[in-house]
Amino acid sequence: MNRHALTLAATLSVAAAAEPLTIKVGERAEVAGAREAKRLTVRDPSMLEVSISDSAVSLVGRLGGVTSISFRTADGHVHTELVIVEGPSAPGMRREGTRSYDIPSVASARRPAKALEARRARRAVSHVLEVSDAAAHSAL
Secondary structure: OOHHHHHHHHHHHHHHHOOOEEEEEOOEEEOOOHHHOOEEEEOOOOOEEEEEOOOOEEEEEOOOEEEEEEEEOOOOOEEEEEEEEEOOOOOOOOOOOOEEEEOOOHHHHHHHHHHHHHHHHHHHHHHHHHHHHHHHHHHO
8 A cells, every 4th residue: 555545544534533523403612723714614504603703613503413614724734523413403405505704813803893892982972972962952
């Protein structure tokens, strides 16, 4: 057996031995290592909802069944995980295609939040000014 065949066989046996991620419908599970990835792909998005925050990428079970997720880390490795969602499933075969989610870097994910905070602060100040103007007019 040549060296490439041995490497492939070893890789497949390690992938087959990987423990699947099991979650229940309505529950949340964090995907280890996915926060550093640029993109996450869900094989059947009808089963999973993806939640991306500054600190983690989480999956929420939506519909029972088996699907997979994959993501590429910064060092170039592609990670694929089998996901088992325990709970009621829809009858028949689902034909929903894959869906990919862009995972922003922590710095860029915080930028919109800071802009939102600034807008809220401006609105609060303008509301205070409107209320004080209305109070001044009613005092006259």
